[in-house]
Amino acid sequence: MKVGLLLNPQKAGGLNTLLALRVALESRGCECVLERKTAQLAGENEGIYAREFPDQVDIAAVLGGDGTMxxxxxxxxxxxxxxxxxxIGTLGFLTTCTDAExxxxxxxxxTGTFNISVRMLLKATVSRKNGEEETYYGLNEVTMARGETGRLVTLKAKIDGEWLNRYRADGLIVATPTGSTxxxxxxxxxxxxxxxxxxxxTPICPHSLSQRSLVVSDDVEVEISPERADDGPMIFTVDGRDTTRIDPGDRVTVVKAERSFHLLRLEGTSFYEALRQKLGWQGV
Structure with missing residues (x-):
């Protein structure tokens, strides 16, 4: 089994966790391949680019938190x-185990004794008014929100080409089930x-309390666009990572991606256990 290791260099104590994980894997016959910057942090010259993981490793292990994932x-x-x-982060809804495990x-x-939780990805296409297009993939959500102005903005949303609603809010989120947390x-x-x-x-801080979250099937196309030119440019983000400016006349279409994310889970763990632990549910 060839395991690719990628470390978030901003995490305190991350290097110690990386080295301990490598020892644990190699002592059980696994081969470890380090991502290029991760290798540099470990004082090594050899490493591969993250984009080479699909062809080079059987499993990827990401050391960090949900943001790193x-x-x-x-x-x-x-x-x-x-x-x-x-x-080695804080909340950790997406993580498999802690550094103590x-x-x-x-x-x-x-031994191959683990489970796979298949997670949906979003494919978002930004269509510019000049005909250019940009494509992004997200695990949690895509968001269109107000830009430099502190005012509410007006967003128009369509489902499969049918007008859904005009939202007056700070912005609008389209999230996967993974991103619902x-x-x-x-x-x-x-x-x-x-x-x-x-x-x-989900609208962000809507002007009207009647504008609530709406759950839709994952086989639809959601289209979001600015409604009013005087709202100025907006900001479009994917998983809080990729950021691009949205001008009046641009639009964003969001669909379920053709590929998915395969999250490794240890046996005996579940999403519901994570909810109880992370949200502090105690029951009655």
Whole structure:
């Protein structure tokens, strides 16, 4: 088993976790391949680019938090193999284990005793008024929000070409079930189990309380566009990572991507356990 390792260099103690993980994996017969910058942090010259992971490794292990995992989605490209997250962050909805469970993780990888949670990806296409197009992929959500102005903006949303609503708000989020625990949740959206075949559209601080989150099937096309030219340019982001300016006349279409994200889970863990742990649910 060849395991690709990618470390977020901003995480305190990350290098120690990386070295301990490498020892745990190699002691069980796994071969470790370090991403180029990760190798440099470890004092080594040999490493591969993240975009080479699809052809070079069997499993990717990302050391960091949820943000590191989402960034890895972009860096790996079309990676359809298991991705594990080693949590040295805070919340960790997307991570497989903590840095205190490295031996358990290494044993699971070496013996193949793990589960795969298939997660939906979004494909967002920005269509400019001059005919140019840009394509982005996201694991959590895409967001169109007000730019430099502090005022509310007006956004028009369509579903499969049918007019849905005119939102007067700070912005609009289109999220996957995975992203339902992130920005959409903070904006008042519902929690959605990851295996659900849906997307959720959530307005950010809407002017009217009647404008609520809407859950739609994942086989539809959602189109978002600025409604008023005097709102000025807006900001479009994907997983809080890729950022581009949206001008009046531009539009964004969002669909379910043709590929998915394969999140590695240790046996005995589940999304519902993560909810109880991360959200502090105690029951009655």
């Amino acid at each position: 989402m960034h890895a989605v972009s860096r790996f490209g079309d990676f359809r193999k298991p991705v594990a997250g080693i949590n 490295l031996d358990d993780f290494a044993e699971a990888v070496a 992130a920005y959409s949740l903070s904006a008042g959206g519902p929690l959605i189990a990851p295996q659900s075949s849906v997307m959720v559209i």
